[in-house]
Amino acid sequence: MKRGGQAGRLGRIVCLIGFIGLLELESGWEAQAAPQKERTVCLDPGHQLRGNNEHEPIGPGAAETKPKVSSGTAGVKTKRPEYAVNLDAGLLLRDRLHEYGYRVVMTREVHEVNLSNRERAAVCNDAAADLAVRIHADGDSSSKTQGMTMLYPGLNKYTGGIHEESRRAAEVVLPEVIAATGAVSRGAVPRTDLSGFNWSEVPTILVEMGFMSNPREDELLSDPDYVGRMAQGLATGINKYLSEPVEGEPLDMQGEMVLSQPARLFELVEGRMLRTTLSLSPQTVWAAEVRGEWAKIDTWVGERWVHLQDEPSV
Numbered sequence: 001m002k003r004g005g006q007a008g009r010l011g012r013i014v015c016l017i018g019f020i021g022l023l024e025l026e027s028g029w030e031a032q033a034a035p036q037k038e039r040t041v042c043l044d045p046g047h048q049l050r051g052n053n054e055h056e057p058i059g060p061g062a063a064e065t066k067p068k069v070s071s072g073t074a075g076v077k078t079k080r081p082e083y084a085v086n087l088d089a090g091l092l093l094r095d096r097l098h099e100y101g102y103r104v105v106m107t108r109e110v111h112e113v114n115l116s117n118r119e120r121a122a123v124c125n126d127a128a129a130d131l132a133v134r135i136h137a138d139g140d141s142s143s144k145t146q147g148m149t150m151l152y153p154g155l156n157k158y159t160g161g162i163h164e165e166s167r168r169a170a171e172v173v174l175p176e177v178i179a180a181t182g183a184v185s186r187g188a189v190p191r192t193d194l195s196g197f198n199w200s201e202v203p204t205i206l207v208e209m210g211f212m213s214n215p216r217e218d219e220l221l222s223d224p225d226y227v228g229r230m231a232q233g234l235a236t237g238i239n240k241y242l243s244e245p246v247e248g249e250p251l252d253m254q255g256e257m258v259l260s261q262p263a264r265l266f267e268l269v270e271g272r273m274l275r276t277t278l279s280l281s282p283q284t285v286w287a288a289e290v291r292g293e294w295a296k297i298d299t300w301v302g303e304r305w306v307h308l309q310d311e312p313s314v
């Protein structure tokens, strides 16, 4: 921050420093760069090589049971099984999310697994995921039925803790995928009958990417360009859902700031900090403004923000 400021202002700054965890040094100010909270997305590409018709409870403590995992649908034109389409999309989405710096946990990365819907939910629960995304494709008796649906847990006796956040996720992510693909939107739809939702302890959504019973959509779901745009749209939406509201008013604080670790760059969009795919290597930067736990800096791509660590660096 600026050296040689008035004593009154310095006092105010030092007080704030304690709050945001900056250290005053002889040569300037040091902020530990942005090891922002690790955020985890869990991806569950639906189905597997062979379905498993053994039964499991539909939710914690339930007497009612359903098959562990069904075999899924298949392309009316491509003949590709749904489990293959789902995994291709899931792996692309994993790669896109890695670019934003998310930790990604996959329930499966191969077809030869035997994982029930309850077990898949447990993988995401154990990962303490900030969001679990289930990836599926649809089927219908009519070859004309088309479009993308974003399912989320409706309110029932199992989903009270995740229903609201899951609905918000569905409503944030769906428009982004629709914009990226041009697919027909069938809306965000609550479901209370899915074991995978009932067993989830973390917010969760299920994207039905399109209808494999529709020849046009079946072909699109095997078109690398289309699936790439879908993965990017999902990643954009997930990143938007996981963006953080900025607390507090802008502070008139300026000065040099030492980034001692690689720092993810964020954009301030509609009062929320949105991750970009860019980071800065350790270096000294000029902070033009501080707001809550964030500092604004000038970069080669324009004005961006870095997250200030809560703990002093030494």
Ligand SMILES: [Zn+2]
Pocket: 046, 047, 072, 073, 082, 136, 137
């Ligand atoms: Zn499915």
